[in-house]
Amino acid sequence: MLPSQKFTAAFSAAEETPRTLVENAYLALRQDIIEGKHLPGTRLRVEHLKDDYGVGAGTLREALSLLVSDALVYSEGQRGFWVSSISPEDLEDITRNRILLETEALRISIRTGTDEWEAGLMAAFHRLTKVEEKLNNSAQQFREWEERNRGFHEALIAACDSRWLRYLIGILYRQSERYRRFALGSDSKRNVHAEHQEIYDAAMSRDEKRACAALELHISTTLFVLREAPSSPSPPTQPPRRSKRDDLPPK
Amino acid sequence: MLPSQKFTAAFSAAEETPRTLVENAYLALRQDIIEGKHLPGTRLRVEHLKDDYGVGAGTLREALSLLVSDALVYSEGQRGFWVSSISPEDLEDITRNRILLETEALRISIRTGTDEWEAGLMAAFHRLTKVEEKLNNSAQQFREWEERNRGFHEALIAACDSRWLRYLIGILYRQSERYRRFALGSDSKRNVHAEHQEIYDAAMSRDEKRACAALELHISTTLFVLREAPSSPSPPTQPPRRSKRDDLPPK
DNA sequence: AAAAAGCAAAATCTCGAGAAAAAACAGGCA
DNA sequence: TGCCTGTTTTTTCTCGAGATTTTGCTTTTT
Numbered sequence: 052m053l054p055s056q057k058f059t060a061a062f063s064a065a066e067e068t069p070r071t072l073v074e075n076a077y078l079a080l081r082q083d084i085i086e087g088k089h090l091p092g093t094r095l096r097v098e099h100l101k102d103d104y105g106v107g108a109g110t111l112r113e114a115l116s117l118l119v120s121d122a123l124v125y126s127e128g129q130r131g132f133w134v135s136s137i138s139p140e141d142l143e144d145i146t147r148n149r150i151l152l153e154t155e156a157l158r159i160s161i162r163t164g165t166d167e168w169e170a171g172l173m174a175a176f177h178r179l180t181k182v183e184e185k186l187n188n189s190a191q192q193f194r195e196w197e198e199r200n201r202g203f204h205e206a207l208i209a210a211c212d213s214r215w216l217r218y219l220i221g222i223l224y225r226q227s228e229r230y231r232r233f234a235l236g237s238d239s240k241r242n243v244h245a246e247h248q249e250i251y252d253a254a255m256s257r258d259e260k261r262a263c264a265a266l267e268l269h270i271s272t273t274l275f276v277l278r279e280a281p282s283s284p285s286p287p288t289q290p291p292r293r294s295k296r297d298d299l300p301p302k
Numbered sequence: 303m304l305p306s307q308k309f310t311a312a313f314s315a316a317e318e319t320p321r322t323l324v325e326n327a328y329l330a331l332r333q334d335i336i337e338g339k340h341l342p343g344t345r346l347r348v349e350h351l352k353d354d355y356g357v358g359a360g361t362l363r364e365a366l367s368l369l370v371s372d373a374l375v376y377s378e379g380q381r382g383f384w385v386s387s388i389s390p391e392d393l394e395d396i397t398r399n400r401i402l403l404e405t406e407a408l409r410i411s412i413r414t415g416t417d418e419w420e421a422g423l424m425a426a427f428h429r430l431t432k433v434e435e436k437l438n439n440s441a442q443q444f445r446e447w448e449e450r451n452r453g454f455h456e457a458l459i460a461a462c463d464s465r466w467l468r469y470l471i472g473i474l475y476r477q478s479e480r481y482r483r484f485a486l487g488s489d490s491k492r493n494v495h496a497e498h499q500e501i502y503d504a505a506m507s508r509d510e511k512r513a514c515a516a517l518e519l520h521i522s523t524t525l526f527v528l529r530e531a532p533s534s535p536s537p538p539t540q541p542p543r544r545s546k547r548d549d550l551p552p553k
Numbered sequence: 554a555a556a557a558a559g560c561a562a563a564a565t566c567t568c569g570a571g572a573a574a575a576a577a578c579a580g581g582c583a
Numbered sequence: 584t585g586c587c588t589g590t591t592t593t594t595t596c597t598c599g600a601g602a603t604t605t606t607g608c609t610t611t612t613t
Contacts, residue, residue, distance in 0.1 A: 054370045055378040070379030071566065098594060107568040109360045112596085116364050119305045120371025122469075127306040128321030129574060131595065144466045151406060151467075215395045216402075218373075219470050322596065349564060358598040363566085380604060382565065 052221060053077070054117065058214045076104045076114035084123050084134055085229045095124065095132040121225060139278060142230050146274040149223045153270065154263040156208035156216050161259050164210035169255060175199070175206035176251045183244045197228070203247065207254060207266070227273070234277045241276055303472060304328070305368065309465045327355045327365035335374050335385055336480045346375065346383040372476060390529060393481050397525040400474045404521065405514040407459035407467050412510050415461035420506060426450070426457035427502045434495045448479070454498065458505060458517070478524065485528045492527055 053074060069075040080100075083089050101111045115132045118124035126132045160168060179199045186192060204224065211217060246269045253262035304325060320326040331351075334340050352362045366383045369375035377383045411419060430450045437443060455475065462468060497520045504513035 053379075054367075054376065073566080074379050096594070097596095108595090109364075109569090109597090110567060113360075113364055113367055113566095116305075116367040117370070119368070125305065128304075128325050129595065131575095141465075144464050147464060148466045148470070151402070155402060213395050213398060214392075215399045215474070219399070219473075222470075223466070324596080347564070348566095359565090360567090360599090361597060380565065382605090 052121070052225075058218055072106050072110050073113045073117070076106050076111055077117045079104055080114055080118060081121070081123060084118070085225070085232060087229075087232055089134045091134050091137040093134050095134060097131070121222065123225070123229070137230060137233070142227070142274060142277060145223055145226050145230075146270055149220070149227060150267050150270050152216060152220045152223065153204070153208065154266055156211040156213070156220060157254065157263055157266055158259050159212065159216075160208050160210035161254060161257050161262060163212065168206075168210035171209055172203075172206045172251070172254060175203045176247070179203045179247060180244065183247070197231075201228070207250070230277055231273070241272065246272065303372070303476075309469055323357050323361050324364045324368070327357050327362055328368045330355055331365055331369060332372070332374060335369070336476070336483060338480075338483055340385045342385050342388040344385050346385060348382070372473065374476070374480070388481060388484070393478070393525060393528060396474055396477050396481075397521055400471070400478060401518050401521050403467060403471045403474065404455070404459065405517055407462040407464070407471060408505065408514055408517055409510050410463065410467075411459050411461035412505060412508050412513060414463065419457075419461035422460055423454075423457045423502070423505060426454045427498070430454045430498060431495065434498070448482075452479075458501070481528055482524070492523065497523065 053069075069078055080089075089095065095115060097108050097111050097115070101108050104111060104114075106114075115124055115126065119126055119132075123135055124132050125135050164172075179196075179202070182192070182196050182199050186196065201224070208217065208220065246265065250262060250265040250269060253265050304320075320329055331340075340346065346366060348359050348362050348366070352359050355362060355365075357365075366375055366377065370377055370383075374386055375383055376386050415423075430447075430453070433443070433447050433450050437447065452475070459468065459471065497516065501513060501516040501520060504516050
């Protein structure tokens with residue numbers, strides 16, 4: 052997320068207004084990585100990219116440094132930048148920790164949430180419901196759904212007073228978002244809305260245990276679905292090995 | 303931590319060998335921030351700092367961007383960089399989440415740790431014990447203790463197979479390290495070694511509940527001690543307000 | 554007085570070119 | 584063929600100077 056919003060916006064959902072070319076390049080690059088325009092494991096050569104994104108080399112380097120903090124880009128001194136690799140193990144790891152952190156945040160939210168929190172959650176759920184009712188498979192629709200889904204999950208934990216917890220959750224959420232894009236459309240048979248409904252109902256009735264269980268199931272199911280996804284690319288190993296042509300790491 | 307070591311070294315304790323000027327400046331800056339040479343809330347002016355650290359402006363900017371990911375530096379487009387503020391609330395927040403994450407990691411370690419893990423823990427505890435026995439108040443001693451303490455906490459969770467969990471713990475640990483430096487020497491009356499001993503014993507005897515309880519108490523006590531510390535600086539607010547002289551944010 | 558507007562100084566942001574390092578390639582040797 | 588070695592090419596890393604924005608101070612207005 053934008054450095055200035057690290058602790059304000061949980062999932063950095065809303066208005067990220069770039070004020071400099073660095074931030075501009077950062078947002079564009081992040082979008083392209085999450086959407087898969089730059090495949091996991093591929094090199095990000097500054098010389099080429101600076102033309103694509105219309106900025107100087109130094110500027111692009113700085114944008115890449117920012118992406119390192121989101122763990123979307125990996126770098127090694129004197130050897131350049133890569134798009135972070137993905138793997139089933141990594142996704143499982145992310146999922147496990149998302150459950151740990153998000154259920155904790157939800158627990159706090161339910162315990163301390165005010166009327167404002169309920170109102171926000173209600174609004175976010177409504178927005179999500181509307182787009183889930185008329186869900187076709189267009190890319191535009193998916194992007195809209197992605198945005199509202201993020202809004203719903205953010206609203207769930209909005210009353211959590213721990214800035215750090217929200218910040219850490221944000222990091223993990225964006226990671227899982229990238230995985231989800233790679234399995235686009237493969238979870239058609241799954242009834243996501245029912246899961247959301249259950250979480251929503253439990254949260255609104257302030258039932259901690261039931262809400263957390265529903266949320267855990269929800270996140271776990273995502274892992275299960277993605278694991279079965281046929282479009283999931285072969286897993287390159289994390290640290291780029293020295294090889295002749297390492298546009299794509301070996302294995 | 304160094305971008306290339308984000309997921310390898312948990313607390314980035316060991317060999318962080320800078321390969322470029324950027325990494326060099328990053329490590330030097332981080333050291334100076336943690337040790338309090340740059341006070342929380344103060345501006346980090348690129349123009350001045352580039353001379354102090356002997357690098358170009360662009361290089362220093364990149365190093366600062368790296369520090370943003372450690373949440374040690376805050377930045378806002380077109381307005382520059384600041385040392386992240388500290389506050390009692392922030393410390394409490396960090397502590398709460400350290401407990402959540404580190405006890406989880408310890409639980410996993412105890413459950414899955416091999417003989418190798420026990421051996422590593424034993425060695426780390428021995429190193430720590432030796433320095434705690436002859437503890438005077440010299441800065442050199444304290445630095446040595448800090449390093450070995452980090453090693454002990456790292457060894458505790460070394461058998462945790464979740465890279466992400468270790469990574470997140472590392473972020474929080476460095477934050478609390480900064481707070482600890484600000485309260486140097488104020489925990490003289492506390493018997494830290496006894497706490498470490500209890501954690502160690504419980505972990506070695508594979509008693510999950512007892513070990514986690516001891517670790518939680520240990521981390522909590524740190525919060526309590528630091529909260530009482532007289533040398534703790536006044537808490538500046540996180541986002542730098544627009545003020546005439548904001549070398550030190552208001553309040 | 555307090556607030557708004559205007560001006561000067563400082564700092565940030567940005568780019569392109571040169572130095573240094575790594576990767577790719579080719580040739581020689583067992 | 585397989586492996587080491589030296590050369591060429593590509594890429595990263597670094598710096599300094601110029602454009603833009605912000606900031607601080609002074610003056611003017613209500």
